[in-house]
Amino acid sequence: MRRPEPRDHPPVEALVRWDPQWFAARELAERTELSLPPTTWTAEVVAHRKRVEPVEHAVRAVAHEAQVLGPLPVAGAEDRRRLVIKAPFGDGPLVAAALKDLRAGESAHKAETLTSVKVGHLGAL
Numbered sequence: 001m002r003r004p005e006p007r008d009h010p011p012v013e014a015l016v017r018w019d020p021q022w023f024a025a026r027e028l029a030e031r032t033e034l035s036l037p038p039t040t041w042t043a044e045v046v047a048h049r050k051r052v053e054p055v056e057h058a059v060r061a062v063a064h065e066a067q068v069l070g071p072l073p074v075a076g077a078e079d080r081r082r083l084v085i086k087a088p089f090g091d092g093p094l095v096a097a098a099l100k101d102l103r104a105g106e107s108a109h110k111a112e113t114l115t116s117v118k119v120g121h122l123g124a125l
Helices: 010-017 020-034 049-062 089-108
Strands: 041-048 067-074 077-087 116-119
Touching: 041 049, 041 089, 049 067, 049 077, 049 089, 077 089, 089 116
Parallel strands: none
Antiparallel strands: 041 077, 041 116, 067 077
């Protein structure tokens, strides 16, 4: 059985090298390549399954480069779906405003269940 080398585990290699800047730069480069936070604006949306399409439409109407990942089922809530929205930072305020307006419309129409929006939060992604 082969003994693991520090280079097999970047955090261990950073400690061995005593070079946290190397590790941070490496992590940031990987996150940039994959469009993951903190290099991308993100939001987690949990909505009734019938509200998924309006959420996607509201996002795409204001930010053409935004990605809508999902919908995924929500554990313990058969009628709820989870979406993750990723967008360039410049489009983040537009997407946030669109989601706020969508939620305000639900509230004004006294929707039975309101859409949940968490900006900058990815939960268990």
